[in-house]
Amino acid sequence: MSAAPVKRLAIIGCGLIGSSLVRAARAKGAADAVVVSDPSPEVRARVEALGIADAVFADPAEAARGADLVIIAAPPAAIGLAAMALAPGLEPGAILSDVGSVKGAVGEAMAAAAPPGVAVIPGHPIAGTEQSGPDAGFPSLFENRWTILCPRASDDPAYPAQVERLSAFWRTLGAQVELMDERHHDLVLAVTSHLPHLIAYNIVGTADDLEGVTQGEVMKYSAGGFRDFTRIAASDPVMWRDVFLLNKDAVLEILGRFTEDLHALSRAIRWGEGDKLEALFTRTRAIRRGIVAAGQESPEPNFGRDKKPV
Amino acid sequence: MSAAPVKRLAIIGCGLIGSSLVRAARAKGAADAVVVSDPSPEVRARVEALGIADAVFADPAEAARGADLVIIAAPPAAIGLAAMALAPGLEPGAILSDVGSVKGAVGEAMAAAAPPGVAVIPGHPIAGTEQSGPDAGFPSLFENRWTILCPRASDDPAYPAQVERLSAFWRTLGAQVELMDERHHDLVLAVTSHLPHLIAYNIVGTADDLEGVTQGEVMKYSAGGFRDFTRIAASDPVMWRDVFLLNKDAVLEILGRFTEDLHALSRAIRWGEGDKLEALFTRTRAIRRGIVAAGQESPEPNFGRDKKPV
DSSP, rough: OOOOEEEEEEEEEEHHHHHHHHHHHHTOOOOOEEEEEOOOOHHHHHHHHHHHHHHHESHHHHHHTOSEEEEEEEEHHHHHHHHHHHHGGGGTTTTEEEOOOOOOOHHHHHHSOOOOOOOEEOEEEEOOOOOOSSOOTTTTTTTTTTEEOOOOOOOTTTTHHHHHHHHHHHOOOOOOEEEEHHHHHHHIIIIIHHHHHHHHHHHHHHHHSSSSSOOHHHHHTTTGGGGHHHHHHHHHHHHHHHHHHHHHHHHHHHHHHHHHHHHHHHHHHHHTTHHHHHHHHHHHHHHHHHHHTSSSSSSSSSSSSSEEOO | OSSSSSSEEEEESSSSSHHHHHHHHHHHTOOOEEEOOOOOOHHHHHHHHHTTTTTTESHHHHTTOSSSSSEOOSSSSHHHHHHHHGGGOOTOEEEEEOOOOOOHHHHHHHHHOOOOOEEEEOEEEOOSSOOOOOOOOOTTTTTTOOEEEOOOOOTTTHHHHHHHHHHHHHTTTTEEEEEOOOOHHHHHHIIIHHHHHHHHHHHHHHHHOSSSSOHHHHHGGGEEEHHHHHTTTTTOOOHHHHHHHTTTTHHHHHHOOOOHHHHHHHHHHHOOOHHHHHHHHHHHHHHHEEEEEEEESSSSSTTOOOEEEE
């Protein structure tokens, strides 16, 4: 009998996250077999050439057939469609999950597509890079990163055990697992991820449109702070389009608060209210120190210097 | 005869940048002697204990006496006051420079304070960390970073040679030197540094004020993008207060454009205009690739991972 938490893993969509899942599951023995489906012939050919999967299918239902864990690794708005396409292959007792950055809308779509007896457990590994495609993945991507699972209301007595099995799978990949209500997930991520991306996209766009300052100058002197934004603003355009459309309410709510605060800050600058500026900047510095103290970041000086993954 | 570009270097203000200048000048032989002044008794005691300077003075005029290069490394709004305080010690033939992030207002203040025969050449090394104080400095801080010098209009026939001597000093520390008009500097830096810091301070403040999401959750899931902002928002509060007050016009101009663009983006989200979002996000990704191609950043995947200086 196998010690792997999963016998047959099907990954639907083989970009950065999907191909990292394939590589990690094999490298860490999290599944006995790993099969892949992707709608793109180029991606399928590339996955074949890389030799990272046991089988590659054009039809997601074929990939899902016989799998006890199916994870959809597609842009958020494509997850519901992928779930419908693969549903004919899903077998009772299987787990259907995903890696989307939005959970409410995506969970609804997967639940609507899944046949009875399949445990739908939306998931979100908080890990990634600015790269895309099957060549960009690597097996250590999820190590020491959080993966949030959002179990849904279920009458199935086997559901809690399925949640535990999916948690064990992610822990085998090196991730730390947290369970969370999907609405709360969408609010927390609107703050910690969606708004930061929106702001970064916006500031890089603003800088690109300026007359009087050349793009060459912006690049040359980007070490002053701008460069950190460009890295975030290089994230996958389609995925992030979907995130903002599918988590619209939470994003607009948080964006509204951000904009109010920014107007107050702008007014303080215009009126020369240095005490207000210094008070805010002192408070935000303390927050950063809390993050460093909580072990979420190394304390070494690094602002404005090239960075490499550890 | 000495080969060092400077005989006696006086650093006024010995925090992160000042103490890095002291360390770098000694480590790289950029000055035969390095003396320091700082208004804080604690900082002076610490510099004495570290043993990084040849002499430490409470009175900046004493430090300036006999120095052929005096660099004020104080928060921007304190630079003019420091220049007035040290002016009695300045000798004809000396260079007076600084490291402030704003150049227009600071250049005016230094020029008003300097006696005849002293070459006032404002400067700005684009380097730093989120740390502060004399213990935070290190000798390689300026290596392969840009230092912008902003020569002023001068009738002194020796002025161009003094600019070249200051450039040689910075190059000896490992910096790349660029000459720029001070007004243009303030506009370029408003885009590449001041606005990014303002936005980062603002977003971290907004997140801290939210009900419904705990600070613990924000920290825990900060790898999704937020963490990069917290690092920037941990920069020295007094220095950044001064930057926004002294570069008010350029910062408010750029902030106004940023806010307009953000409103358009918000509207596109509200109305579900996915094509507009995707078009912007595709454009910003291309800008990032330009920065990587220009050699300003390593292309390795690192978003959401701990970073260390190389």
